[in-house]
Structure formats: structure tokens, C-alpha cells
Amino acid sequence: MKMETALERLREKGYKRTKQRERMLEIFTNQDQYIAAKDILKTFQEDFPGVSYDTIYRNLYLLTDEEILEATELGGEKHFRLSCDTHGHHHHFICTACGKTKSIEFCPMDKVQDNLQGYDIENHKFEIYGKCPACS
Amino acid sequence: MKMETALERLREKGYKRTKQRERMLEIFTNQDQYIAAKDILKTFQEDFPGVSYDTIYRNLYLLTDEEILEATELGGEKHFRLSCDTHGHHHHFICTACGKTKSIEFCPMDKVQDNLQGYDIENHKFEIYGKCPACS
DNA sequence: GAATTAATTCGTAATCATTATTATTTACAA
DNA sequence: TTGTAAATAATAATGATTACGAATTAATTC
Numbered sequence: 001m002k003m004e005t006a007l008e009r010l011r012e013k014g015y016k017r018t019k020q021r022e023r024m025l026e027i028f029t030n031q032d033q034y035i036a037a038k039d040i041l042k043t044f045q046e047d048f049p050g051v052s053y054d055t056i057y058r059n060l061y062l063l064t065d066e067e068i069l070e071a072t073e074l075g076g077e078k079h080f081r082l083s084c085d086t087h088g089h090h091h092h093f094i095c096t097a098c099g100k101t102k103s104i105e106f107c108p109m110d111k112v113q114d115n116l117q118g119y120d121i122e123n124h125k126f127e128i129y130g131k132c133p134a135c136s
Numbered sequence: 137m138k139m140e141t142a143l144e145r146l147r148e149k150g151y152k153r154t155k156q157r158e159r160m161l162e163i164f165t166n167q168d169q170y171i172a173a174k175d176i177l178k179t180f181q182e183d184f185p186g187v188s189y190d191t192i193y194r195n196l197y198l199l200t201d202e203e204i205l206e207a208t209e210l211g212g213e214k215h216f217r218l219s220c221d222t223h224g225h226h227h228h229f230i231c232t233a234c235g236k237t238k239s240i241e242f243c244p245m246d247k248v249q250d251n252l253q254g255y256d257i258e259n260h261k262f263e264i265y266g267k268c269p270a271c272s
Numbered sequence: 273g274a275a276t277t278a279a280t281t282c283g284t285a286a287t288c289a290t291t292a293t294t295a296t297t298t299a300c301a302a
Numbered sequence: 303t304t305g306t307a308a309a310t311a312a313t314a315a316t317g318a319t320t321a322c323g324a325a326t327t328a329a330t331t332c
Contacts, residue, residue, distance in 0.1 A: 016279060016328050038318070052282045057319065059280095073209050076290085077318070093255060104251060108244035108262060115240060116264070119229060120272040123265040126244060129258050136256040152299050152308060174289070188311045193290070195309095212319085213289070 001085045003029050006068045013066065023047055024059055025068075025082075033099040034072060034079035072127065091126040097135035104128065137221045139165050142204045149202065159183055160195055161204075161218075169235040170208060170215035208263065227262040233271035240264065 003025050007017060015021075027043050028035070037060060044051050060080055063069040069080045074094070084090070084103065092101040108126055130136075139161050143153060151157075163179050164171070173196060180187050196216055199205040205216045210230070220226070220239065228237040244262055266272075 014279095018280065018328075020281075036318095048281095050282065052284085053319075054283090054321080055281055073212065076209065076212075076214070078212070093252060093257075096258065102252070102255070104248050106244065106248050106251075108242065108247070109264075111244070112240050112242050112264070115242075116229060116238075118269040118272075119238070120267040121229075121264060122232060122267070124263065125265075126260075126262045128245075128248070128252070128260045131256040131258070133254040136254075150308095154299075154309065156310075172289095184310095186311060188313085189290075190292080190312090191310055 001068065001082050005085070006063070006082075009066060009068060015062070020044075020048060020051065020055055021059055021063075024056075024063070028069065028080070028082040031082065032101050034074060034081045034094060034101065035099070036074075036077045036079050038077070040080070072125070091128075093128040093130065093132070095132040095135055096129050097131055100132055100134075102132065137204065137218050141221070142199070142218075145202060145204060151198070156180075156184060156187065156191055157195055157199075160192075160199070164205065164216070164218040167218065168237055170210060170217045170230060170237065171235070172210075172213045172215050174213070176216070208261070227264075229264040229266065229268070231268040231271055232265050233267055236268055236270075238268065 003022075006025050007022070010021065011017065023044065024040065027040060037056060040060065041051070041053070041056050044056060060069065060071075060078075064071045064080065067083055070083045071078060071080050072094075073079070079099075081101065087103070087105070089107055091104040091107065093104055094101050104126075109121075109124055113121075139158075142161050143158070146157065147153065159180065160176065163176060173192060176196065177187070177189070177192050180192065196205065196207075196214075200207045200216065203219055206219045207214060207216050208230075209215070215235075217237065223239070223241070225243055227240040227243065229240055230237050240262075245257075245260055249257075
């Protein structure tokens with residue numbers, strides 16, 4: 001997703017355009033990887049030495065709610081990445097060494113719906129972990 | 137998995153048979169659901185009022201390493217369930233209301249291997265979340 | 273452009289799950 | 303039954319996340 005697309009989406013919803021939000025989006029731009037909240041904080045502090053935890057977490061969740069970011073939990077910590085809106089629904093291979101991801105253009109949900117008659121499906125997670133070619 | 141199978145597996149590896157480990161396995165027996173570590177602790181305290189965190193976590197991880205338990209992370213907390221060894225590799229639907237699970241006899245990995253040439257796959261996660269018939 | 277106002281951020285403390293540590297106890301084997 | 307390594311208890315520390323009142327700021331209106 002382009003930074004401008006994200007900012008526009010926020011504007012439409014009436015959210016203010018703050019330096020902090022711009023910077024946060026900037027950090028995610030062109031990063032094909034999940035980043036831990038604490039690493040966002042660390043990067044953030046370079047430009048905003050006094051940034052508060054509140055700002056980091058509130059905005060990460062806001063951006064996730066607005067589907068600008070995608071969230072997942074890796075090793076007990078919340079990680080975030082810019083949502084890919086260029087293609088449809090998909091999943092990711094995630095490198096456990098460098099954190100980089102590769103899109104998997106396949107969703108297993110089609111294959112399992114039949115076995116879940118009567119179940120109210122709200123969500124699903126399909127992630128593959130390992131080492132990318134560069135790290136292995 | 138039967139409780140006796142689990143105890144036997146521990147014995148083979150030279151682990152001691154303690155009242156705490158027996159009780160822990162008992163808690164998981166016949167529970168088709170993921171249980172949070174803190175809930176294990178709570179149940180445990182009924183029989184072992186002075187049980188330490190250390191005992192809980194050490195044994196949960198030990199049993200997971202020995203493939204007696206399966207672990208997953210739900211809502212930022214580690215959850216565990218007795219491993220099903222009656223049938224092969226599979227995945228789970230997990231009810232977000234009651235925590236009960238249903239086996240999904242399908243693994244999407246077959247479908248995606250081709251797209252991951254050169255990637256060293258270590259692990260994967262496929263979970264479906266929602267409400268089971270009883271809760272929906 | 274100044275005033276208004278609600279949203280946002282800061283500064284800091286609290287919470288909560290998990291991990292670590294040391295002394296004590298226990299299972300098991302010789 | 304005794305010795306010994308393993309396991310547990312009791313407690314403290316850690317670290318990510320959440321909470322909250324005070325101060326600041328973006329956007330709107332005049």
C-alpha cells in the first residue's frame with residue numbers, strides 16, 4: 001500500500017494528520033516484513049525522542065483497525081506490517097531470521113468450509129515460518 | 137492422547153513422575169480445548185495451594201517439547217492442549233467463546249510447497265477462529 | 273490569522289504474563 | 303536408607319502492553 005493511500009483513508013475517516021502518524025507510515029513503507037512494536041518504538045525515538053508508548057500502540061491499533069496495517073503475533077510479541085492491497089486476500093511465508101515475508105497466493109479456507117457446517121467462522125490464520133533463501 | 141501414554145513417554149526419557157505432572161496431565165485429559173497457562177495455574181492451586189509459576193511453565197514447556205501437549209498463542213497468551221495422536225497431522229477450528237476445538241483433517245502445506253522453492257520451511261500454523269454450533 | 277475545540281500526544285505509572293533465582297524438598301536408584 | 307540429581311516452592315525481576323491525567327496540536331470557524 002502507498003503512503004498516500006493510507007493518509008487519504010485516514011483523512012476520509014476524520015482522523016488528524018500528525019507528524020507521528022506520517023512517520024509511522026513511513027517506517028512501514030517498502031518493508032516486506034513484520035516489525036515488532038518495540039522496534040517501531042526504537043526507530044520512532046530517533047525522530048521523536050520523547051514519544052510515548054501510548055502513541056505507538058494507539059496508532060498501531062488504529063492503523064490495523066483501518067486495515068492499513070496487518071498484525072500478527074510472533075514469539076509472544078505483536079508484529080505489524082503494511083497491508084498489501086495490490087492483490088487479493090492471501091497469506092505469508094515469514095522468515096524467522098530476518099522477518100521478511102513472501103506472499104502465498106493460496107487460501108485454504110475454500111477447502112475446509114464443507115467440514116464446518118454450523119460453525120460461525122470469524123477469522124483464520126495461515127502462516128508459514130522458516131528461512132528465506134537469503135538466510136538459509 | 138491417554139494419560140498413561142504420556143506418563144510412559146516421560147518415564148522413557150527419564151523424567152520423574154511427580155504429583156504435579158500427574159495432576160497437570162489430568163487437567164488436560166478429555167479436554168478438547170486450548171487452556172491458558174494462567175487457567176492451568178488456577179486449577180492447579182485447588183490441589184497444590186503453594187504451586188509456583190516455575191512449576192507450571194517448566195512443565196508446560198517440557199510436555200510441549202515431548203509432544204504431549206500442543207501450544208498456540210491466543211490473544212497474547214500461551215495456550216495448551218493435549219496432543220491428539222490418534223490421527224495424523226491436522227489443524228483446528230478454535231471457538232473464541234468457549235475455547236473448544238474441532239479437528240480439521242486438511243493441511244494446506246501440500247498446496248504451497250511449489251511456490252516456496254529455495255525456502256527452508258520450519259513450521260506452519262493454520263487455525264480457524266469463530267463460534268462453534270453451541271456458542272453461535 | 274486568531275480563537276475554539278476535540279483529537280492527539282506526552283510523561284509516567286500500573287498491570288499482567290512470563291522468566292529467573294535460590295533454597296528446600298522429593299523421586300528414584302544404588 | 304542413603305545419596306544425588308531432578309523437581310518444586312517462594313519470591314523477585316523482567317518486559318511488553320495498557321492506562322490515565324495534563325499538556326499540546328491539527329483542523330474548523332469566525
